[in-house]
Amino acid sequence: MSTNRQGGTERTRIAVLHAEDEGPPPGLDSLLGTAELMFASDQATLNAILDTAEVLMVTDFRTNLVERAWPYAKRLRWIHATSAGVDRLLFPALRNSDIPITNARGIFDRPIAEYVLGLILMYCKDFHGSLALKTKCRWQHRDTERAEGKRVLIVGAGAIGRQIARLTGALGLHTTGIASRARAEDPDFDSVRGSDELLDELPKADFVVVAAPLTEATQGLFDTAAFNAMQPSARFINIGRGAIVKTDALVKALQEGRIAGAALDVFEQEPLPADHPLWAMPEVFVSAHMAGDVVGWREALSAQFVENFERWRRGEPLANQVDKQRGYVPQA
Amino acid sequence: MSTNRQGGTERTRIAVLHAEDEGPPPGLDSLLGTAELMFASDQATLNAILDTAEVLMVTDFRTNLVERAWPYAKRLRWIHATSAGVDRLLFPALRNSDIPITNARGIFDRPIAEYVLGLILMYCKDFHGSLALKTKCRWQHRDTERAEGKRVLIVGAGAIGRQIARLTGALGLHTTGIASRARAEDPDFDSVRGSDELLDELPKADFVVVAAPLTEATQGLFDTAAFNAMQPSARFINIGRGAIVKTDALVKALQEGRIAGAALDVFEQEPLPADHPLWAMPEVFVSAHMAGDVVGWREALSAQFVENFERWRRGEPLANQVDKQRGYVPQA
The missing domain is CATH 3.40.50.720 (NAD(P)-binding Rossmann-like Domain)
Structure with a gap:
């Protein structure tokens, strides 16, 4: 130094x-x-x-x-x-x-962790569904999901990922981190796996959260193979960097129902162009790169x-x- | 017994x-x-x-x-x-x-507590604002609010209110309960006040959550005086019973900007009639009596x-x- x-x-x-x-x-x-x-x-x-x-x-x-x-x-x-x-x-x-x-x-750690926890609860409780029904003045009961016990895979176990693990762990969710190398023990994650284990961990997650920096190792990491490895009921949350995701592969995975939703605060192109298909997808949440602000x-x-x-x-x-x-x- | x-x-x-x-x-x-x-x-x-x-x-x-x-x-x-x-x-x-x-x-305790925590985060992070902008394909950065440190007043310190205090407390919010009588100490709430202190506590709260049963003592408890006592920046959340709230007084308080928002899972009349003014208010969240389900x-x-x-x-x-x-x- x-x-x-x-x-x-x-x-x-x-x-x-x-x-x-x-x-x-x-x-x-x-x-x-x-x-x-x-x-x-x-x-x-x-x-x-x-x-x-x-x-x-x-x-x-x-x-x-x-x-x-x-x-x-x-x-x-x-x-x-x-x-x-x-x-x-x-x-x-x-x-x-x-x-x-x-x-x-x-x-940004704590604000972003709150943002991610909020998005997880939004999906579990279908707040976006209630807000969409509200525009039609439509009363419609639905069963919701329990957040407790859900499995969160946090890709990136740095300061932000760690804080996400703390908050979601405090709410009773199971937390797995993906770091460059696996760790035997960790004070905040239930477990930390190496980046070579990503495709093995993706099928177990209810929520996949990208909290990684954009590097040569993470550029385009979420491609067709990654989305194919996720559960059809799983939701994808990106508060890291847009270019970690191949947006076209994400859009296709959503269109084909291979994943259940995506909440995106960052995009390959920012601002997200007004004619981008993500805007119109009902299970997609878009915000303007503001999760930590x-x-x-x-x-x-x-x-x-x-x-x-x-x-x-x-x-x-x-x-x-x-x-x-x-x-x-x-x-x- | x-x-x-x-x-x-x-x-x-x-x-x-x-x-x-x-x-x-x-x-x-x-x-x-x-x-x-x-x-x-x-x-x-x-x-x-x-x-x-x-x-x-x-x-x-x-x-x-x-x-x-x-x-x-x-x-x-x-x-x-x-x-x-x-x-x-x-x-x-x-x-x-x-x-x-x-x-x-x-x-219902735990599911409702998750629901309430999610609504608090929704307001802090303006998820409803992002979803409204999404319908217009509009990218617009806004500053958000930190949930940590916010003050939650939980009206009703029974099993549901207590669980709300646990989850919001775990996230670093300050929790005050309103019970029939004040308590010197409580394992879950930062403090518990008696129902006679409601009007003194309302001005301090960022979020007011109704988790009380409907009884003679709570019927119409949230009237014009109660909403007047709240901060203009405060949000009101009702997962208790609709008749604890005088709905007309709530609508007026919202229209006149005397409170900043309301998330309602219960209503005096259920289903909420399709022509009710609450449906059209942007800072109002409506769900169909399903918070615990x-x-x-x-x-x-x-x-x-x-x-x-x-x-x-x-x-x-x-x-x-x-x-x-x-x-x-x-x-x-």
């Missing part, structure tokens, strides 16, 4: 890259004594400010601008992403550089960056440092 | 009253060695079979037929209701008789009755005996 000692009293030049439609992140004012903030939301501005920036804060997880601006990043010493996923930053030149990447590990999330992300920046100024090791070869922050 | 010793080997005549559109309850075949089952779903048949029945099993919680058949119930010694609420059976003649009433306490619920209800019937045959005290003056099964 490299430390970054910062000498003297000069202000650190920090480039902040944000999405054009979002505006600059709030809550960075406390930095102004020790840092100069330079904001960009387009390629030309980013190129220009990277010329002098030592630190880059990236608040837009969808952007490719950093890769294109890379030749201009002459003095850069640290990149912080205000997202859990850093897939867009793992282009070869950055991956192979010695510039550390840190992420927002921890901020509880009120105050932007402020919480900035506070986490400010804390890490203070560590960096003091020459201390950075928190949440991504393993750039694996594509995520390894377990402590 | 009265015991009901049953002498000799003669078969007990059991009258079973069920709703016409539901058919007789499943899972009673095991009784046929010791009992003769007589089924009714209309007044004339009920009157006729009550003439000889010693036991009455009531599977239709909405019916007034028992009250009207009362003069014919000459040999009746025990009534079992396959519902948590027994309000329809507490007419004066039965209330003042020495015939015990038992209920389905325990069967997980797959296999009818069989579970019958199994519970069969077990109690065996107790009765052996002359043992009945389980789940309702205090007919208070209108519910008192805490053990």
